[in-house]
Amino acid sequence: MERCWGILERHWNGALLSSVADVLRWAGTMTWRGLRPIIRETTAAYERGVRLTKTVFRPIAA
Template sequence: MVINLDNGPNSASGRTQFIRRMTEFADKSGLRICLIYYPPYHSKYNSVERCWGILEEHWNGEILDSVNKVIKWASTMTWKGIEPIVQLCKKVYEKGIRLTKKEMKPYEDRIERSETLPKWDVTINPLPG
């Protein structure tokens, strides 16, 4: 599975919680996961960023003053003929929690980083079995 990422701070390849979660997902799913990051300041290549632009045009300056209104507007847009599935996520992720180098070592040992682009091309292999 290849996942294209926007190089943002929450999904950077140096984020311990993100790498831990992705490694656990690889194990659970049995998938080999390749994390490929868009270059900094190249949002034109990122389809999610282009989708946000379409969503902003769809809202057309509407005042989004409630969660229900945001969900309604987001649910009625289309992009390239595709309608989104919109759900409210109420989970709160704690900030500032980081794995120590010792805790991170088993995860780092399992990932492969590109020799030429180690921060932007990362492969996570699932455990065998």
């Protein structure tokens, strides 16, 4: 996410993001390196220190 954050900020360019639905909709309409990101709302707690191996990350990396 960190790599495309700047592109996402430029994409929504000052739009009023007043709800989670607005954020998800805007994020779903952006493209990065010609691809659309996978957008999901996460309600579970994020585990710190989790790392993906290169083999696991390769299919989701562009």
